[in-house]
Amino acid sequence: MLRPMVSNQNMLSDDLIYQCLKDNETYYDDYIPKMHEVVILGVDFAIIDNKFEAEKKNSAYFTMAVWVYNLLTNTRQQKNVFFDRGL
Amino acid sequence: MRLFAGELQKLLPSDVIIVDATNQGNKFDTLTGIPSLTYLFEKKLIELPNQTGEDKTKNQFLIHELKYMKMAQHFDLLDACLRCDTVIRMYYYVGSYNPNFSVRNIPKQKTELSDDDIEALSVFGPPDEQKKKELLAQRAKEVAHQNILNEQARINVNKRKTSY
Numbered sequence: 262m263l264r265p266m267v268s269n270q271n272m273l274s275d276d277l278i279y280q281c282l283k284d285n286e287t288y289y290d291d292y293i294p295k296m297h298e299v300v301i302l303g304v305d306f307a308i309i310d311n312k313f314e315a316e317k318k319n320s321a322y323f324t325m326a327v328w329v330y331n332l333l334t335n336t337r338q339q340k341n342v343f344f345d346r347g348l
Numbered sequence: 349m350r351l352f353a354g355e356l357q358k359l360l361p362s363d364v365i366i367v368d369a370t371n372q373g374n375k376f377d378t379l380t381g382i383p384s385l386t387y388l389f390e391k392k393l394i395e396l397p398n399q400t401g402e403d404k405t406k407n408q409f410l411i412h413e414l415k416y417m418k419m420a421q422h423f424d425l426l427d428a429c430l431r432c433d434t435v436i437r438m439y440y441y442v443g444s445y446n447p448n449f450s451v452r453n454i455p456k457q458k459t460e461l462s463d464d465d466i467e468a469l470s471v472f473g474p475p476d477e478q479k480k481k482e483l484l485a486q487r488a489k490e491v492a493h494q495n496i497l498n499e500q501a502r503i504n505v506n507k508r509k510t511s512y
Binding site: 324325330 | 388390394395398406411430436441
């Protein structure tokens with residue numbers, strides 16, 4: 262269940278993350294989904310007006326995560342990740 | 349984003365649907381924000397591939413962000429992940445755990461197999477349970493897509509009303 266955050270900087274313990282790593286699978290450049298799967302692209306980007314703000318924080322301008330949601334098993338597989346610092 | 353969505357949709361093929369998944373509240377909210385992703389990691393609902401060296405370097409960025417979210421240098425990977433998850437919560441979720449923290453209250457329709465589906469399944473002997481489940485999931489996906497298109501149409505109508 263959801264746990265209260267102890268502090269803002271430590272969000273997750275190592276065990277929780279490492280149990281989700283799958284040694285059999287790799288990231289895909291090209292993935293054909295099955296009929297009961299949905300490919301979802303999550304995009305987060307900064308508009309040009311906020312460019313200096315992003316530079317000050319040393320963060321990326323454009324980030325994209327590719328998930329595949331399986332409606333049968335209710336699992337989310339992370340298929341690829343992309344981020345860029347230049348506009 | 350909502351302003352561009354209608355114009356972008358015209359440029360893209362009909363398979364690709366654009367959804368406005370911006371967080372309406374605080375990004376660090378425990379129910380709707382990034383900390384709510386902890387639930388998914390606890391229940392092993394997220395799968396991260398970890399075979400080659402490339403995978404490991406990509407995972408390092410994500411793990412570093414998960415552990416030290418508010419540190420100075422970050423790539424906004426978690427934001428992108430949260431966008432994906434909000435879309436799933438809004439439209440595709442079909443589990444018994446019905447979260448009260450959906451971003452917008454969109455009515456979820458129950459999907460059932462029609463008589464034609466059952467007939468098509470039982471042509472070659474009695475219907476298989478696995479095939480039934482897969483077909484049901486496929487129907488749920490179609491309903492979700494229709495819901496998204498309906499909502500976009502509603503938004504476009506409202507926009508037209510306000511522009512006059």
